[in-house]
Amino acid sequence: MLPLEGLLVVSIEQALAAPLCTARLVEAGARVIKVERDAGDFARFYDTAAKGDSSYFTWVNQGKESLVLDIKKEEDSALLHNIISSADVFVQNLAPGAMERAGFGSEKLREQNPRLITCDFSGYGESAEMKHMKAYDLLVQCESGLVDISGGSQNHGRIGVSVADIGTGMAAHAGILEALIKRGITNKGSGIKISLFDTLAEWMTVPLIHADYGDGAPTRQGLQHPSIAPYGAYLTSDKQKTVFSIQNKREWERLCINVLHAPELFSHEKLFSNNERVKNRDFLNTKINPIIAKMTTQDFRERLSQASIAFGAINTVDDLSTHKALRRITVETSEGEMVEIPAPPIRNEDTNNRAVKKLPKIGASTEAIRKEFETKGA
Numbered sequence: 440m441l442p443l444e445g446l447l448v449v450s451i452e453q454a455l456a457a458p459l460c461t462a463r464l465v466e467a468g469a470r471v472i473k474v475e476r477d478a479g480d481f482a483r484f485y486d487t488a489a490k491g492d493s494s495y496f497t498w499v500n501q502g503k504e505s506l507v508l509d510i511k512k513e514e515d516s517a518l519l520h521n522i523i524s525s526a527d528v529f530v531q532n533l534a535p536g537a538m539e540r541a542g543f544g545s546e547k548l549r550e551q552n553p554r555l556i557t558c559d560f561s562g563y564g565e566s567a568e569m570k571h572m573k574a575y576d577l578l579v580q581c582e583s584g585l586v587d588i589s590g591g592s593q594n595h596g597r598i599g600v601s602v603a604d605i606g607t608g609m610a611a612h613a614g615i616l617e618a619l620i621k622r623g624i625t626n627k628g629s630g631i632k633i634s635l636f637d638t639l640a641e642w643m644t645v646p647l648i649h650a651d652y653g654d655g656a657p658t659r660q661g662l663q664h665p666s667i668a669p670y671g672a673y674l675t676s677d678k679q680k681t682v683f684s685i686q687n688k689r690e691w692e693r694l695c696i697n698v699l700h701a702p703e704l705f706s707h708e709k710l711f712s713n714n715e716r717v718k719n720r721d722f723l724n725t726k727i728n729p730i731i732a733k734m735t736t737q738d739f740r741e742r743l744s745q746a747s748i749a750f751g752a753i754n755t756v757d758d759l760s761t762h763k764a765l766r767r768i769t770v771e772t773s774e775g776e777m778v779e780i781p782a783p784p785i786r787n788e789d790t791n792n793r794a795v796k797k798l799p800k801i802g803a804s805t806e807a808i809r810k811e812f813e814t815k816g817a
Contacts, residue, residue, distance in 0.1 A: 441467055443464055445617075446470065449474065449519075455499060456605075459499045460609075460612045462609075464615070465501065465786075465796070466502075468629070471498075490776035491774055497780065514542070520543075523543075528556045532561075535570040549630060556615065556631070557630045558611055560633055561632070561633075562574020563636045564637065568771040577642075580639065582638035589779075594659075596659075607635045607638040615742070665717075668685070674728075682750060689715075701726070769795050770796060773797075
């Protein structure tokens, strides 16, 4: 039996953050009814990379039921209220206040269904100063200061995937599971609110502490870690880069003696501690870069491995496609094609034998859901 089998989730969702959250609930066995406008979730049309379906939509909408409603219509509004009255979880990521104006405010819904768990997504929370701001992933990366510490020394850089959406979806999933545990004890639902900005602001704790109480926020370092050294990308004789990390004094000693064959560096006064190495990063690199540059990639990585020092290659996305650690699942597109994508990260004995899940066409379950819940409400 899957962990959330038997639970009903209703989600008025679009784009990525909320759909990722509910995708995790599907994976754990919950039934998710995705409420869409007749035009569908706009993320359906971001691209056609997944054999006609959007890559985004393919990732986070497998196994959901698509219900098309116009909640401005009395009949559709009544049906949605009826479905929510039977639901365990209600998720929405429309603009702040939109659901209240439509008669589906979370507080009111919990009054009508005391065991309901509600989860409201927003971009910047509900303060009067910020709630009007539209929020998309890159915008929040910029507003939170994340972009200011990302990229090379001369250029800002967007993080290469939608981290604001992804992080918020993951955090919301955790919050819903906590609320389900609480409900199991109290028999009462609860309300969760989460914003993209709060997620990235919390992730920015370390740079913010440095800005508020230290010597200033980290500067952009490209492929070098701002507060650990050496921790970054180094070029070998065959013009390949290897990223490696020194986390403690023991590893620094092994690097100097077993990898670089330069024991004198271990006790050098400018390099002895991590704080000193960060402060003297340029000096550090003038010492180790020429040594590493004389080795082949194979030789360098073999030495790192034998010295038990963590390292990695700078792979391309094509390299990821054939990576030995990559686990895949098969998804059936809305037109019946099969695509393979990375498997969800959570593994347990109940989800190891995952069945192929299908992407829903817009409104594919509308008629069946109407019959089911109109009958229940009669």
